[in-house]
Amino acid sequence: MGAAHVADPAVEAVDLVKSYPAGKNKPPITALRGLSFAVAKGTVFGLLGPNGAGKSTTVKILSTLSAADSGSARVAGIEVATRPEQVRRVIGFVSQKSGTDPMGTAVENLLLAGRLHGMSRRDAMARARELLDRFGLADAANRLVQTYSGGMARRLDVALGLMHRPQVLFLDEPTTGLDPHARSEMWAEIARMAGDEQMTVLLTTHYLEEADRLADRLAIVDQGAVVAAGTPSELKSGLRGDAVHVELAQADDRALTVLRTVSELRDVTMDGSAVRGRTDDGARALPPVLAALEEAGMTVTSATLARPSLDDVYLRHTGHSFDADAAPKALEVTE
Numbered sequence: 001m002g003a004a005h006v007a008d009p010a011v012e013a014v015d016l017v018k019s020y021p022a023g024k025n026k027p028p029i030t031a032l033r034g035l036s037f038a039v040a041k042g043t044v045f046g047l048l049g050p051n052g053a054g055k056s057t058t059v060k061i062l063s064t065l066s067a068a069d070s071g072s073a074r075v076a077g078i079e080v081a082t083r084p085e086q087v088r089r090v091i092g093f094v095s096q097k098s099g100t101d102p103m104g105t106a107v108e109n110l111l112l113a114g115r116l117h118g119m120s121r122r123d124a125m126a127r128a129r130e131l132l133d134r135f136g137l138a139d140a141a142n143r144l145v146q147t148y149s150g151g152m153a154r155r156l157d158v159a160l161g162l163m164h165r166p167q168v169l170f171l172d173e174p175t176t177g178l179d180p181h182a183r184s185e186m187w188a189e190i191a192r193m194a195g196d197e198q199m200t201v202l203l204t205t206h207y208l209e210e211a212d213r214l215a216d217r218l219a220i221v222d223q224g225a226v227v228a229a230g231t232p233s234e235l236k237s238g239l240r241g242d243a244v245h246v247e248l249a250q251a252d253d254r255a256l257t258v259l260r261t262v263s264e265l266r267d268v269t270m271d272g273s274a275v276r277g278r279t280d281d282g283a284r285a286l287p288p289v290l291a292a293l294e295e296a297g298m299t300v301t302s303a304t305l306a307r308p309s310l311d312d313v314y315l316r317h318t319g320h321s322f323d324a325d326a327a328p329k330a331l332e333v334t335e
């Protein structure tokens, strides 16, 4: 699923399959099991999924760093498997790990990237100055990168990926590890640069809010395949009615059985002490939900009604909650 028809796409993945060897006598790890999507030119597309869903593997294949076992992919109309060098000329890739030299200054790092892309020294310097201004790094241009905060270093990573004016920019988890302030600065910059440079941006993220804010369209990836795709509002409006979230004082599996008997509620799922369901009319569903739980001897600590969020979309398509999978990885790096 997910390969909605896009005329003349900037990025296209068709049925990508990829496994990694897991070591002696162990079955291989399947990272991608037939993943497809298409990205229209000049748009921001999000691949949203928890750690291990297969997002990085997809981006590595699209950016020619890894080969798929089967399936095909094109970037700017160029076949990735057979013309990798041409693909590399038209893409920028910002990986999860920084590609900068910490012992060099920002200017030195940018000039080197420009020269590696075959730019003249003069062009590279002009582009470096432009990007340093754009990313708010002009005042720190001649400081060693090792003295940068997490947010500054990440902005420099993105600037490096933009030196040669790529048609398509891949951003692999651009804000993982950033504090909320640095994250929102990065969001503003990504949105601006997609508009200004008429670039296509493919970003991977495990932040629902990031996908919601930045992506024109997104694909939800779970266990190596796209389980839902569309604009954030299309995905959310695919869910009728209200989401009901009930928090119990203690996790109790019986809640699932009890709530499945409440006729006003559907799609009931449970994750620890959190129980969720959907209803056409939240105000009508809540009293019987609370009554049924109370009758079964369970204590409710909170009950909320909400319009559908991307989390609900995710839950609906994968059967499990997003946050529980996504949370642990981020290391907090403060400005």
Ligand SMILES: Nc1ncnc2c1ncn2[C@@H]1O[C@H](COP(=O)(O)OP(=O)(O)OP(=O)(O)O)[C@@H](O)[C@H]1O
Residues within 6 Å of the ligand: 020, 021, 022, 029, 030, 031, 049, 050, 051, 052, 053, 054, 055, 056, 057, 058, 173, 206
């Ligand atoms: N080099 C590798 N060798 C073995 N297994 C790998 C390798 N790279 C990824 N995997 C496995 O493939 C699956 C998909 O990983 P991938 O990194 O693509 O997911 P992801 O969605 O990008 O998650 P993350 O945010 O953690 O990078 C996971 O089960 C992962 O453990």
